[in-house]
Amino acid sequence: MSIKWSTFILGAAAGAAGALLVQQNLSKATYVSAEKALKEVKDAFKTEGAIDGSWVKMKPETLKKTGMNKLIYKGGVSRTIGQKREQFEFIADSKTGAIMDVYKTY
Template sequence: MNWKSFILGAAVGIIGGYAAHEVLNNKLKVSPEKVLEQVKKQFKQNGPISGSWIHMEAEPYEKHQIHYKVYKGGISKNNNGSNEQFEFIADAQTGTLLDVRPLSDALIS
């Protein structure tokens, strides 16, 4: 057996495996833009949205002793002349909303 061929084959296999791992990892995450689009769609069912934002980096989050990578963001709505703001937390893997919290007026000022 030729050692050069063996080493070349092993190197190609390792590089190919690493590349496949990276591609699969990136495909399993939902983009932050897509998450924001889904959240806005849910909020629009109850009236128009006046603003929205999302943090582009996934960060660790724990809820009920379960660990997630999440995107955090916010939605602003105009409800009968008053501005309502909400913070949301969505799973980076699936885009599923994990938590929605209204922001109080004291935090906004």
């Protein structure tokens, strides 16, 4: 009876280790970095002029809206047009880095 339990425990441990490795590799492969998402936003803003500063939260957070439950990055960009400073915040999809929304803060 001790041989059956040791075989079971060994199989269960190997299965758990394999599942953990697969889960870690899938999560790494399916998300872009926060820096890449920020670069997408900065590149879009640079087409209209210089940027004074930018930031991005490094840890994705969940956005829950009607019919949507996505992991997103939040960040911001600031620039000066003439004598006026403008500040914007953005939301980017953590899987693709695509800009989902940009809005001016006051």
